[in-house]
Amino acid sequence: MNVSRLIPTVTLAGAVALGLTALTACSSSNAAGHKDDGKLNVVASFYPMQFLAEQIGGKHVSVTTLTKPGVEPHDLELTPRQIGGLADADYILYLKGIQPAVDDAVLQSGAKHTVDASKLTTLERHGTETGDGHEHADEHGHDHDHGDEAGADPHIWLDPVKYAEVAKGVGKSLEKADPGHAADYRTNTDALVGKIDALNTAYETGLKSTATRTFITTHSAFGYLAERYGLTQEGIAGVDPEAEPSPARIAEIHAIAKKNKVTTVFFETLASDRTAKTLARDTGLKTDVLDPLEGITDKSKGDDYIGVMRSNLAALQKALGAK
Structure with missing residues:
Protein backbone atom coordinates (compact mmCIF):
# COMPACT_ATOMS: atom_id res chain seq x y z
CA MET A 1 0.00 0.00 0.00
CA ASN A 2 1.28 3.44 -0.91
CA VAL A 3 0.91 5.35 2.36
CA SER A 4 1.91 8.65 0.74
CA ARG A 5 -1.19 8.55 -1.48
CA LEU A 6 -3.45 8.36 1.57
CA ILE A 7 -2.17 11.55 3.16
CA PRO A 8 -4.07 14.02 0.92
CA THR A 9 -7.28 12.03 1.44
CA VAL A 10 -6.90 12.07 5.23
CA THR A 11 -6.03 15.76 5.17
CA LEU A 12 -9.07 16.54 3.06
CA ALA A 13 -11.31 14.52 5.36
CA GLY A 14 -9.95 16.40 8.33
CA ALA A 15 -10.54 19.72 6.62
CA VAL A 16 -14.12 18.74 5.81
CA ALA A 17 -14.68 17.73 9.43
CA LEU A 18 -13.27 21.02 10.63
CA GLY A 19 -15.43 22.87 8.14
CA LEU A 20 -18.55 21.10 9.36
CA THR A 21 -17.58 21.91 12.93
CA ALA A 22 -17.14 25.57 12.02
CA LEU A 23 -20.50 25.63 10.24
CA THR A 24 -22.16 24.06 13.27
CA ALA A 25 -20.59 26.69 15.53
CA CYS A 26 -21.69 29.47 13.21
CA SER A 27 -25.24 28.17 13.11
CA SER A 28 -25.53 28.62 16.89
CA SER A 29 -25.45 32.39 16.44
CA SER A 118 -7.37 47.67 32.71
CA LYS A 119 -7.83 50.08 29.78
CA LEU A 120 -11.03 51.49 31.28
CA THR A 121 -9.29 53.18 34.23
CA THR A 122 -5.80 54.28 35.25
CA LEU A 123 -3.44 51.67 36.67
CA GLU A 124 -0.76 52.46 39.23
CA ARG A 125 2.15 50.72 40.88
CA HIS A 126 1.79 49.43 44.41
CA GLY A 127 4.27 47.43 46.43
CA THR A 128 4.70 46.18 49.94
CA GLU A 129 5.12 49.25 52.11
CA THR A 130 7.93 49.48 54.65
CA GLY A 131 6.00 51.82 56.89
CA ASP A 132 7.80 54.97 55.79
CA GLY A 133 6.04 55.33 52.45
CA HIS A 134 8.66 53.51 50.38
CA GLU A 135 8.26 50.30 48.46
CA HIS A 136 10.73 47.52 49.07
CA ALA A 137 11.69 44.56 46.95
CA ASP A 138 11.83 40.90 47.85
CA GLU A 139 14.97 38.84 48.18
CA HIS A 140 15.15 38.40 44.41
CA GLY A 141 15.06 42.11 43.77
CA HIS A 142 11.53 42.24 42.38
CA ASP A 143 8.74 44.49 43.59
CA HIS A 144 5.91 42.79 45.46
CA ASP A 145 3.33 43.32 42.78
CA HIS A 146 2.10 41.72 39.63
CA GLY A 147 0.42 43.01 36.56
CA ASP A 148 1.42 43.85 33.04
CA GLU A 149 4.94 44.25 31.73
CA ALA A 150 5.17 47.72 33.25
CA GLY A 151 4.58 46.32 36.75
CA ALA A 152 1.22 48.00 37.26
CA ASP A 153 -1.07 46.71 40.00
CA PRO A 154 -4.15 45.10 38.40
CA HIS A 155 -6.35 44.90 41.55
CA ILE A 156 -8.54 47.81 40.44
CA TRP A 157 -11.83 46.17 41.48
CA LEU A 158 -10.93 46.59 45.16
CA LEU A 207 -12.83 54.58 57.78
CA LYS A 208 -12.72 58.33 58.35
CA SER A 209 -11.63 58.07 61.99
CA THR A 210 -9.63 55.06 63.20
CA ALA A 211 -7.08 54.29 65.92
CA THR A 212 -4.54 53.18 63.30
CA ARG A 213 -4.29 53.58 59.52
CA THR A 214 -2.09 50.50 58.93
CA PHE A 215 -3.23 46.97 58.13
CA ILE A 216 -1.24 43.80 57.50
CA THR A 217 -2.22 41.26 54.84
CA THR A 218 -0.75 38.08 53.42
CA HIS A 219 -1.79 39.14 49.91
CA SER A 220 -0.66 42.55 48.65
CA ALA A 221 -3.88 43.10 46.73
CA PHE A 222 -5.24 46.14 48.56
CA GLY A 223 -2.98 48.93 47.34
CA TYR A 224 -5.75 50.81 45.52
CA LEU A 225 -8.13 50.44 48.46
CA ALA A 226 -5.49 51.66 50.90
CA GLU A 227 -4.62 54.66 48.76
CA ARG A 228 -8.28 55.58 48.22
CA TYR A 229 -9.07 55.73 51.94
CA GLY A 230 -5.76 56.98 53.33
CA LEU A 231 -4.57 53.64 54.71
CA THR A 232 -1.23 51.83 54.57
CA GLN A 233 -1.09 48.23 53.38
CA GLU A 234 1.72 46.06 54.74
CA GLY A 235 2.09 42.84 52.73
CA ILE A 236 3.89 40.00 54.47
CA ALA A 237 5.48 38.33 51.49
CA GLY A 238 4.20 40.00 48.35
CA VAL A 239 1.57 38.62 46.03
CA ASP A 240 1.74 34.96 47.06
CA PRO A 241 -0.73 34.62 49.95
CA GLU A 242 0.78 31.28 50.98
CA ALA A 243 4.44 32.30 50.92
CA GLU A 244 6.33 31.84 54.17
CA PRO A 245 7.66 35.15 55.51
CA SER A 246 11.38 35.34 56.22
CA PRO A 247 12.55 35.85 59.83
CA ALA A 248 13.70 39.34 58.84
CA ARG A 249 10.28 40.23 57.44
CA ILE A 250 8.54 38.88 60.55
CA ALA A 251 10.76 41.09 62.70
CA GLU A 252 10.02 44.05 60.44
CA ILE A 253 6.26 43.44 60.56
CA HIS A 254 6.44 43.07 64.33
CA ALA A 255 8.12 46.49 64.60
CA ILE A 256 5.56 48.05 62.25
CA ALA A 257 2.66 46.51 64.16
CA LYS A 258 4.00 47.80 67.47
CA LYS A 259 4.71 51.29 66.12
CA ASN A 260 1.32 51.64 64.40
CA LYS A 261 -0.86 49.82 66.96
CA VAL A 262 -1.81 47.12 64.48
CA THR A 263 -4.01 44.38 65.93
CA THR A 264 -4.74 42.00 63.08
CA VAL A 265 -3.11 39.99 60.29
CA PHE A 266 -5.50 39.45 57.36
CA PHE A 267 -5.61 36.37 55.17
CA GLU A 268 -8.00 35.41 52.35
CA THR A 269 -10.64 32.80 51.56
CA LEU A 270 -9.01 31.12 48.54
CA ALA A 271 -5.66 30.41 50.20
CA SER A 272 -4.28 28.81 53.33
CA ASP A 273 -4.17 30.86 56.53
CA ARG A 274 -0.83 29.28 57.47
CA THR A 275 1.24 32.40 56.81
CA ALA A 276 -1.11 34.63 58.78
CA LYS A 277 -1.16 32.23 61.71
CA THR A 278 2.62 31.95 61.66
CA LEU A 279 3.02 35.70 61.85
CA ALA A 280 0.23 36.11 64.39
CA ARG A 281 1.82 33.51 66.65
CA ASP A 282 5.22 35.19 66.42
CA THR A 283 3.91 38.72 66.95
CA GLY A 284 0.92 38.23 69.23
CA LEU A 285 -1.59 39.57 66.69
CA LYS A 286 -5.09 38.36 65.82
CA THR A 287 -6.14 36.96 62.42
CA ASP A 288 -9.15 37.75 60.26
CA VAL A 289 -10.30 37.56 56.63
CA LEU A 290 -9.87 40.39 54.12
CA ASP A 291 -11.23 38.98 50.88
CA PRO A 292 -9.52 40.08 47.62
CA LEU A 293 -12.73 39.05 45.83
CA GLU A 294 -11.09 36.93 43.18
CA GLY A 295 -13.85 34.35 43.51
CA ILE A 296 -17.07 33.67 45.40
CA THR A 297 -17.45 30.40 47.34
CA ASP A 298 -19.59 29.13 50.19
CA LYS A 299 -16.87 30.45 52.51
CA SER A 300 -17.23 34.00 51.21
CA LYS A 301 -18.71 36.50 53.65
CA GLY A 302 -21.26 37.75 51.15
CA ASP A 303 -23.19 36.54 48.12
CA ASP A 304 -21.67 38.95 45.61
CA TYR A 305 -19.18 41.78 45.12
CA ILE A 306 -21.20 44.33 47.11
CA GLY A 307 -21.81 41.94 50.00
CA VAL A 308 -18.18 40.85 50.32
CA MET A 309 -16.89 44.42 50.05
CA ARG A 310 -19.19 45.43 52.91
CA SER A 311 -17.85 42.50 54.95
CA ASN A 312 -14.31 43.69 54.18
CA LEU A 313 -15.26 47.15 55.43
CA ALA A 314 -16.56 45.71 58.71
CA ALA A 315 -13.34 43.70 59.14
CA LEU A 316 -11.19 46.77 58.51
CA GLN A 317 -13.23 48.89 60.90
CA LYS A 318 -12.76 46.30 63.64
CA ALA A 319 -9.04 45.84 63.01
CA LEU A 320 -8.28 49.56 62.66
CA GLY A 321 -10.36 50.61 65.64
CA ALA A 322 -12.89 52.72 63.78
CA LYS A 323 -14.60 55.34 65.94
Missing part, protein backbone atom coordinates in the same frame (compact mmCIF):
# COMPACT_ATOMS: atom_id res chain seq x y z
CA ASN A 30 -27.60 34.58 14.28
CA ALA A 31 -26.54 37.44 12.07
CA ALA A 32 -26.82 39.94 14.91
CA GLY A 33 -24.08 38.19 16.85
CA HIS A 34 -26.43 36.45 19.30
CA LYS A 35 -26.98 32.83 20.21
CA ASP A 36 -30.22 31.23 19.05
CA ASP A 37 -31.79 32.12 22.38
CA GLY A 38 -31.23 35.79 21.53
CA LYS A 39 -28.59 36.33 24.20
CA LEU A 40 -25.08 37.68 23.70
CA ASN A 41 -22.49 34.97 24.36
CA VAL A 42 -20.19 36.61 26.96
CA VAL A 43 -17.01 35.10 28.40
CA ALA A 44 -15.56 36.64 31.58
CA SER A 45 -12.07 35.85 32.83
CA PHE A 46 -12.78 35.70 36.58
CA TYR A 47 -15.32 36.81 39.18
CA PRO A 48 -14.92 40.64 39.20
CA MET A 49 -15.40 40.65 35.43
CA GLN A 50 -18.24 38.11 35.63
CA PHE A 51 -20.11 40.30 38.13
CA LEU A 52 -19.92 43.32 35.83
CA ALA A 53 -21.04 41.34 32.79
CA GLU A 54 -24.01 39.82 34.61
CA GLN A 55 -25.12 43.02 36.31
CA ILE A 56 -24.85 45.20 33.21
CA GLY A 57 -25.81 42.60 30.63
CA GLY A 58 -28.83 41.43 32.57
CA LYS A 59 -31.31 39.32 30.61
CA HIS A 60 -29.60 40.02 27.30
CA VAL A 61 -26.39 38.07 28.00
CA SER A 62 -25.36 34.51 28.75
CA VAL A 63 -22.18 34.72 30.85
CA THR A 64 -19.60 31.99 31.36
CA THR A 65 -16.43 32.44 33.41
CA LEU A 66 -13.05 30.89 32.73
CA THR A 67 -12.24 30.64 36.46
CA LYS A 68 -14.42 28.25 38.44
CA PRO A 69 -15.46 29.18 42.00
CA GLY A 70 -12.76 28.24 44.50
CA VAL A 71 -9.93 28.31 41.95
CA GLU A 72 -7.08 30.73 42.63
CA PRO A 73 -7.21 32.87 39.46
CA HIS A 74 -3.55 33.87 39.23
CA ASP A 75 -2.41 30.33 38.45
CA LEU A 76 -5.27 29.43 36.11
CA GLU A 77 -4.44 27.06 33.25
CA LEU A 78 -7.00 26.95 30.43
CA THR A 79 -8.24 23.72 28.88
CA PRO A 80 -8.20 23.34 25.08
CA ARG A 81 -12.01 23.52 25.18
CA GLN A 82 -11.91 26.87 27.00
CA ILE A 83 -9.37 28.26 24.57
CA GLY A 84 -11.45 27.12 21.61
CA GLY A 85 -14.58 28.60 23.15
CA LEU A 86 -13.05 32.07 23.15
CA ALA A 87 -13.14 32.14 19.36
CA ASP A 88 -16.91 31.59 19.45
CA ALA A 89 -17.58 34.29 22.05
CA ASP A 90 -19.54 37.37 21.01
CA TYR A 91 -17.89 39.41 23.76
CA ILE A 92 -14.90 38.75 26.06
CA LEU A 93 -14.27 40.72 29.26
CA TYR A 94 -10.93 40.21 30.99
CA LEU A 95 -8.34 42.06 33.04
CA LYS A 96 -4.84 42.01 31.62
CA GLY A 97 -2.10 41.30 34.14
CA ILE A 98 -4.00 38.96 36.44
CA GLN A 99 -3.99 35.74 34.42
CA PRO A 100 -1.20 35.32 31.84
CA ALA A 101 -2.85 32.26 30.31
CA VAL A 102 -6.03 34.25 29.66
CA ASP A 103 -4.11 37.20 28.24
CA ASP A 104 -2.40 34.94 25.69
CA ALA A 105 -5.58 33.07 24.76
CA VAL A 106 -7.63 36.23 24.25
CA LEU A 107 -4.92 37.69 22.05
CA GLN A 108 -5.03 34.62 19.80
CA SER A 109 -8.80 34.14 19.88
CA GLY A 110 -9.69 36.50 17.05
CA ALA A 111 -12.92 37.42 18.86
CA LYS A 112 -14.50 40.60 17.52
CA HIS A 113 -15.39 42.25 20.84
CA THR A 114 -12.67 41.90 23.47
CA VAL A 115 -12.50 44.34 26.37
CA ASP A 116 -9.49 44.69 28.67
CA ALA A 117 -10.81 46.25 31.89
CA ASP A 159 -11.21 50.37 44.77
CA PRO A 160 -14.93 51.16 44.35
CA VAL A 161 -14.17 54.38 42.48
CA LYS A 162 -12.04 52.61 39.89
CA TYR A 163 -14.47 49.71 39.69
CA ALA A 164 -17.27 52.17 38.91
CA GLU A 165 -15.13 53.64 36.11
CA VAL A 166 -14.65 50.15 34.70
CA ALA A 167 -18.39 49.46 34.98
CA LYS A 168 -19.15 52.54 32.89
CA GLY A 169 -16.65 51.42 30.25
CA VAL A 170 -18.11 47.93 30.15
CA GLY A 171 -21.59 49.38 29.71
CA LYS A 172 -20.50 51.45 26.73
CA SER A 173 -18.70 48.51 25.15
CA LEU A 174 -21.78 46.30 25.48
CA GLU A 175 -23.84 49.01 23.80
CA LYS A 176 -21.47 48.84 20.82
CA ALA A 177 -21.43 45.05 20.75
CA ASP A 178 -25.22 44.79 20.98
CA PRO A 179 -26.76 48.15 19.95
CA GLY A 180 -30.27 46.69 19.87
CA HIS A 181 -30.29 46.59 23.68
CA ALA A 182 -28.22 49.72 24.33
CA ALA A 183 -30.93 51.41 26.39
CA ASP A 184 -31.13 48.49 28.81
CA TYR A 185 -27.35 48.36 29.16
CA ARG A 186 -27.32 52.07 30.04
CA THR A 187 -30.05 51.58 32.64
CA ASN A 188 -28.27 48.58 34.18
CA THR A 189 -24.95 50.42 34.23
CA ASP A 190 -26.46 53.41 36.02
CA ALA A 191 -28.05 51.13 38.62
CA LEU A 192 -24.79 49.26 39.27
CA VAL A 193 -22.69 52.42 39.45
CA GLY A 194 -25.18 53.78 41.99
CA LYS A 195 -24.60 50.73 44.21
CA ILE A 196 -20.83 51.02 43.88
CA ASP A 197 -20.95 54.75 44.66
CA ALA A 198 -22.92 53.96 47.82
CA LEU A 199 -20.24 51.43 48.72
CA ASN A 200 -17.57 54.08 48.29
CA THR A 201 -19.49 56.44 50.57
CA ALA A 202 -19.73 53.70 53.20
CA TYR A 203 -15.95 53.19 53.09
CA GLU A 204 -15.24 56.92 53.29
CA THR A 205 -17.53 57.32 56.28
CA GLY A 206 -16.59 54.08 58.00
Whole structure:
Protein backbone atom coordinates (compact mmCIF):
# COMPACT_ATOMS: atom_id res chain seq x y z
CA MET A 1 0.00 0.00 0.00
CA ASN A 2 1.28 3.44 -0.91
CA VAL A 3 0.91 5.35 2.36
CA SER A 4 1.91 8.65 0.74
CA ARG A 5 -1.19 8.55 -1.48
CA LEU A 6 -3.45 8.36 1.57
CA ILE A 7 -2.17 11.55 3.16
CA PRO A 8 -4.07 14.02 0.92
CA THR A 9 -7.28 12.03 1.44
CA VAL A 10 -6.90 12.07 5.23
CA THR A 11 -6.03 15.76 5.17
CA LEU A 12 -9.07 16.54 3.06
CA ALA A 13 -11.31 14.52 5.36
CA GLY A 14 -9.95 16.40 8.33
CA ALA A 15 -10.54 19.72 6.62
CA VAL A 16 -14.12 18.74 5.81
CA ALA A 17 -14.68 17.73 9.43
CA LEU A 18 -13.27 21.02 10.63
CA GLY A 19 -15.43 22.87 8.14
CA LEU A 20 -18.55 21.10 9.36
CA THR A 21 -17.58 21.91 12.93
CA ALA A 22 -17.14 25.57 12.02
CA LEU A 23 -20.50 25.63 10.24
CA THR A 24 -22.16 24.06 13.27
CA ALA A 25 -20.59 26.69 15.53
CA CYS A 26 -21.69 29.47 13.21
CA SER A 27 -25.24 28.17 13.11
CA SER A 28 -25.53 28.62 16.89
CA SER A 29 -25.45 32.39 16.44
CA ASN A 30 -27.60 34.58 14.28
CA ALA A 31 -26.54 37.44 12.07
CA ALA A 32 -26.82 39.94 14.91
CA GLY A 33 -24.08 38.19 16.85
CA HIS A 34 -26.43 36.45 19.30
CA LYS A 35 -26.98 32.83 20.21
CA ASP A 36 -30.22 31.23 19.05
CA ASP A 37 -31.79 32.12 22.38
CA GLY A 38 -31.23 35.79 21.53
CA LYS A 39 -28.59 36.33 24.20
CA LEU A 40 -25.08 37.68 23.70
CA ASN A 41 -22.49 34.97 24.36
CA VAL A 42 -20.19 36.61 26.96
CA VAL A 43 -17.01 35.10 28.40
CA ALA A 44 -15.56 36.64 31.58
CA SER A 45 -12.07 35.85 32.83
CA PHE A 46 -12.78 35.70 36.58
CA TYR A 47 -15.32 36.81 39.18
CA PRO A 48 -14.92 40.64 39.20
CA MET A 49 -15.40 40.65 35.43
CA GLN A 50 -18.24 38.11 35.63
CA PHE A 51 -20.11 40.30 38.13
CA LEU A 52 -19.92 43.32 35.83
CA ALA A 53 -21.04 41.34 32.79
CA GLU A 54 -24.01 39.82 34.61
CA GLN A 55 -25.12 43.02 36.31
CA ILE A 56 -24.85 45.20 33.21
CA GLY A 57 -25.81 42.60 30.63
CA GLY A 58 -28.83 41.43 32.57
CA LYS A 59 -31.31 39.32 30.61
CA HIS A 60 -29.60 40.02 27.30
CA VAL A 61 -26.39 38.07 28.00
CA SER A 62 -25.36 34.51 28.75
CA VAL A 63 -22.18 34.72 30.85
CA THR A 64 -19.60 31.99 31.36
CA THR A 65 -16.43 32.44 33.41
CA LEU A 66 -13.05 30.89 32.73
CA THR A 67 -12.24 30.64 36.46
CA LYS A 68 -14.42 28.25 38.44
CA PRO A 69 -15.46 29.18 42.00
CA GLY A 70 -12.76 28.24 44.50
CA VAL A 71 -9.93 28.31 41.95
CA GLU A 72 -7.08 30.73 42.63
CA PRO A 73 -7.21 32.87 39.46
CA HIS A 74 -3.55 33.87 39.23
CA ASP A 75 -2.41 30.33 38.45
CA LEU A 76 -5.27 29.43 36.11
CA GLU A 77 -4.44 27.06 33.25
CA LEU A 78 -7.00 26.95 30.43
CA THR A 79 -8.24 23.72 28.88
CA PRO A 80 -8.20 23.34 25.08
CA ARG A 81 -12.01 23.52 25.18
CA GLN A 82 -11.91 26.87 27.00
CA ILE A 83 -9.37 28.26 24.57
CA GLY A 84 -11.45 27.12 21.61
CA GLY A 85 -14.58 28.60 23.15
CA LEU A 86 -13.05 32.07 23.15
CA ALA A 87 -13.14 32.14 19.36
CA ASP A 88 -16.91 31.59 19.45
CA ALA A 89 -17.58 34.29 22.05
CA ASP A 90 -19.54 37.37 21.01
CA TYR A 91 -17.89 39.41 23.76
CA ILE A 92 -14.90 38.75 26.06
CA LEU A 93 -14.27 40.72 29.26
CA TYR A 94 -10.93 40.21 30.99
CA LEU A 95 -8.34 42.06 33.04
CA LYS A 96 -4.84 42.01 31.62
CA GLY A 97 -2.10 41.30 34.14
CA ILE A 98 -4.00 38.96 36.44
CA GLN A 99 -3.99 35.74 34.42
CA PRO A 100 -1.20 35.32 31.84
CA ALA A 101 -2.85 32.26 30.31
CA VAL A 102 -6.03 34.25 29.66
CA ASP A 103 -4.11 37.20 28.24
CA ASP A 104 -2.40 34.94 25.69
CA ALA A 105 -5.58 33.07 24.76
CA VAL A 106 -7.63 36.23 24.25
CA LEU A 107 -4.92 37.69 22.05
CA GLN A 108 -5.03 34.62 19.80
CA SER A 109 -8.80 34.14 19.88
CA GLY A 110 -9.69 36.50 17.05
CA ALA A 111 -12.92 37.42 18.86
CA LYS A 112 -14.50 40.60 17.52
CA HIS A 113 -15.39 42.25 20.84
CA THR A 114 -12.67 41.90 23.47
CA VAL A 115 -12.50 44.34 26.37
CA ASP A 116 -9.49 44.69 28.67
CA ALA A 117 -10.81 46.25 31.89
CA SER A 118 -7.37 47.67 32.71
CA LYS A 119 -7.83 50.08 29.78
CA LEU A 120 -11.03 51.49 31.28
CA THR A 121 -9.29 53.18 34.23
CA THR A 122 -5.80 54.28 35.25
CA LEU A 123 -3.44 51.67 36.67
CA GLU A 124 -0.76 52.46 39.23
CA ARG A 125 2.15 50.72 40.88
CA HIS A 126 1.79 49.43 44.41
CA GLY A 127 4.27 47.43 46.43
CA THR A 128 4.70 46.18 49.94
CA GLU A 129 5.12 49.25 52.11
CA THR A 130 7.93 49.48 54.65
CA GLY A 131 6.00 51.82 56.89
CA ASP A 132 7.80 54.97 55.79
CA GLY A 133 6.04 55.33 52.45
CA HIS A 134 8.66 53.51 50.38
CA GLU A 135 8.26 50.30 48.46
CA HIS A 136 10.73 47.52 49.07
CA ALA A 137 11.69 44.56 46.95
CA ASP A 138 11.83 40.90 47.85
CA GLU A 139 14.97 38.84 48.18
CA HIS A 140 15.15 38.40 44.41
CA GLY A 141 15.06 42.11 43.77
CA HIS A 142 11.53 42.24 42.38
CA ASP A 143 8.74 44.49 43.59
CA HIS A 144 5.91 42.79 45.46
CA ASP A 145 3.33 43.32 42.78
CA HIS A 146 2.10 41.72 39.63
CA GLY A 147 0.42 43.01 36.56
CA ASP A 148 1.42 43.85 33.04
CA GLU A 149 4.94 44.25 31.73
CA ALA A 150 5.17 47.72 33.25
CA GLY A 151 4.58 46.32 36.75
CA ALA A 152 1.22 48.00 37.26
CA ASP A 153 -1.07 46.71 40.00
CA PRO A 154 -4.15 45.10 38.40
CA HIS A 155 -6.35 44.90 41.55
CA ILE A 156 -8.54 47.81 40.44
CA TRP A 157 -11.83 46.17 41.48
CA LEU A 158 -10.93 46.59 45.16
CA ASP A 159 -11.21 50.37 44.77
CA PRO A 160 -14.93 51.16 44.35
CA VAL A 161 -14.17 54.38 42.48
CA LYS A 162 -12.04 52.61 39.89
CA TYR A 163 -14.47 49.71 39.69
CA ALA A 164 -17.27 52.17 38.91
CA GLU A 165 -15.13 53.64 36.11
CA VAL A 166 -14.65 50.15 34.70
CA ALA A 167 -18.39 49.46 34.98
CA LYS A 168 -19.15 52.54 32.89
CA GLY A 169 -16.65 51.42 30.25
CA VAL A 170 -18.11 47.93 30.15
CA GLY A 171 -21.59 49.38 29.71
CA LYS A 172 -20.50 51.45 26.73
CA SER A 173 -18.70 48.51 25.15
CA LEU A 174 -21.78 46.30 25.48
CA GLU A 175 -23.84 49.01 23.80
CA LYS A 176 -21.47 48.84 20.82
CA ALA A 177 -21.43 45.05 20.75
CA ASP A 178 -25.22 44.79 20.98
CA PRO A 179 -26.76 48.15 19.95
CA GLY A 180 -30.27 46.69 19.87
CA HIS A 181 -30.29 46.59 23.68
CA ALA A 182 -28.22 49.72 24.33
CA ALA A 183 -30.93 51.41 26.39
CA ASP A 184 -31.13 48.49 28.81
CA TYR A 185 -27.35 48.36 29.16
CA ARG A 186 -27.32 52.07 30.04
CA THR A 187 -30.05 51.58 32.64
CA ASN A 188 -28.27 48.58 34.18
CA THR A 189 -24.95 50.42 34.23
CA ASP A 190 -26.46 53.41 36.02
CA ALA A 191 -28.05 51.13 38.62
CA LEU A 192 -24.79 49.26 39.27
CA VAL A 193 -22.69 52.42 39.45
CA GLY A 194 -25.18 53.78 41.99
CA LYS A 195 -24.60 50.73 44.21
CA ILE A 196 -20.83 51.02 43.88
CA ASP A 197 -20.95 54.75 44.66
CA ALA A 198 -22.92 53.96 47.82
CA LEU A 199 -20.24 51.43 48.72
CA ASN A 200 -17.57 54.08 48.29
CA THR A 201 -19.49 56.44 50.57
CA ALA A 202 -19.73 53.70 53.20
CA TYR A 203 -15.95 53.19 53.09
CA GLU A 204 -15.24 56.92 53.29
CA THR A 205 -17.53 57.32 56.28
CA GLY A 206 -16.59 54.08 58.00
CA LEU A 207 -12.83 54.58 57.78
CA LYS A 208 -12.72 58.33 58.35
CA SER A 209 -11.63 58.07 61.99
CA THR A 210 -9.63 55.06 63.20
CA ALA A 211 -7.08 54.29 65.92
CA THR A 212 -4.54 53.18 63.30
CA ARG A 213 -4.29 53.58 59.52
CA THR A 214 -2.09 50.50 58.93
CA PHE A 215 -3.23 46.97 58.13
CA ILE A 216 -1.24 43.80 57.50
CA THR A 217 -2.22 41.26 54.84
CA THR A 218 -0.75 38.08 53.42
CA HIS A 219 -1.79 39.14 49.91
CA SER A 220 -0.66 42.55 48.65
CA ALA A 221 -3.88 43.10 46.73
CA PHE A 222 -5.24 46.14 48.56
CA GLY A 223 -2.98 48.93 47.34
CA TYR A 224 -5.75 50.81 45.52
CA LEU A 225 -8.13 50.44 48.46
CA ALA A 226 -5.49 51.66 50.90
CA GLU A 227 -4.62 54.66 48.76
CA ARG A 228 -8.28 55.58 48.22
CA TYR A 229 -9.07 55.73 51.94
CA GLY A 230 -5.76 56.98 53.33
CA LEU A 231 -4.57 53.64 54.71
CA THR A 232 -1.23 51.83 54.57
CA GLN A 233 -1.09 48.23 53.38
CA GLU A 234 1.72 46.06 54.74
CA GLY A 235 2.09 42.84 52.73
CA ILE A 236 3.89 40.00 54.47
CA ALA A 237 5.48 38.33 51.49
CA GLY A 238 4.20 40.00 48.35
CA VAL A 239 1.57 38.62 46.03
CA ASP A 240 1.74 34.96 47.06
CA PRO A 241 -0.73 34.62 49.95
CA GLU A 242 0.78 31.28 50.98
CA ALA A 243 4.44 32.30 50.92
CA GLU A 244 6.33 31.84 54.17
CA PRO A 245 7.66 35.15 55.51
CA SER A 246 11.38 35.34 56.22
CA PRO A 247 12.55 35.85 59.83
CA ALA A 248 13.70 39.34 58.84
CA ARG A 249 10.28 40.23 57.44
CA ILE A 250 8.54 38.88 60.55
CA ALA A 251 10.76 41.09 62.70
CA GLU A 252 10.02 44.05 60.44
CA ILE A 253 6.26 43.44 60.56
CA HIS A 254 6.44 43.07 64.33
CA ALA A 255 8.12 46.49 64.60
CA ILE A 256 5.56 48.05 62.25
CA ALA A 257 2.66 46.51 64.16
CA LYS A 258 4.00 47.80 67.47
CA LYS A 259 4.71 51.29 66.12
CA ASN A 260 1.32 51.64 64.40
CA LYS A 261 -0.86 49.82 66.96
CA VAL A 262 -1.81 47.12 64.48
CA THR A 263 -4.01 44.38 65.93
CA THR A 264 -4.74 42.00 63.08
CA VAL A 265 -3.11 39.99 60.29
CA PHE A 266 -5.50 39.45 57.36
CA PHE A 267 -5.61 36.37 55.17
CA GLU A 268 -8.00 35.41 52.35
CA THR A 269 -10.64 32.80 51.56
CA LEU A 270 -9.01 31.12 48.54
CA ALA A 271 -5.66 30.41 50.20
CA SER A 272 -4.28 28.81 53.33
CA ASP A 273 -4.17 30.86 56.53
CA ARG A 274 -0.83 29.28 57.47
CA THR A 275 1.24 32.40 56.81
CA ALA A 276 -1.11 34.63 58.78
CA LYS A 277 -1.16 32.23 61.71
CA THR A 278 2.62 31.95 61.66
CA LEU A 279 3.02 35.70 61.85
CA ALA A 280 0.23 36.11 64.39
CA ARG A 281 1.82 33.51 66.65
CA ASP A 282 5.22 35.19 66.42
CA THR A 283 3.91 38.72 66.95
CA GLY A 284 0.92 38.23 69.23
CA LEU A 285 -1.59 39.57 66.69
CA LYS A 286 -5.09 38.36 65.82
CA THR A 287 -6.14 36.96 62.42
CA ASP A 288 -9.15 37.75 60.26
CA VAL A 289 -10.30 37.56 56.63
CA LEU A 290 -9.87 40.39 54.12
CA ASP A 291 -11.23 38.98 50.88
CA PRO A 292 -9.52 40.08 47.62
CA LEU A 293 -12.73 39.05 45.83
CA GLU A 294 -11.09 36.93 43.18
CA GLY A 295 -13.85 34.35 43.51
CA ILE A 296 -17.07 33.67 45.40
CA THR A 297 -17.45 30.40 47.34
CA ASP A 298 -19.59 29.13 50.19
CA LYS A 299 -16.87 30.45 52.51
CA SER A 300 -17.23 34.00 51.21
CA LYS A 301 -18.71 36.50 53.65
CA GLY A 302 -21.26 37.75 51.15
CA ASP A 303 -23.19 36.54 48.12
CA ASP A 304 -21.67 38.95 45.61
CA TYR A 305 -19.18 41.78 45.12
CA ILE A 306 -21.20 44.33 47.11
CA GLY A 307 -21.81 41.94 50.00
CA VAL A 308 -18.18 40.85 50.32
CA MET A 309 -16.89 44.42 50.05
CA ARG A 310 -19.19 45.43 52.91
CA SER A 311 -17.85 42.50 54.95
CA ASN A 312 -14.31 43.69 54.18
CA LEU A 313 -15.26 47.15 55.43
CA ALA A 314 -16.56 45.71 58.71
CA ALA A 315 -13.34 43.70 59.14
CA LEU A 316 -11.19 46.77 58.51
CA GLN A 317 -13.23 48.89 60.90
CA LYS A 318 -12.76 46.30 63.64
CA ALA A 319 -9.04 45.84 63.01
CA LEU A 320 -8.28 49.56 62.66
CA GLY A 321 -10.36 50.61 65.64
CA ALA A 322 -12.89 52.72 63.78
CA LYS A 323 -14.60 55.34 65.94
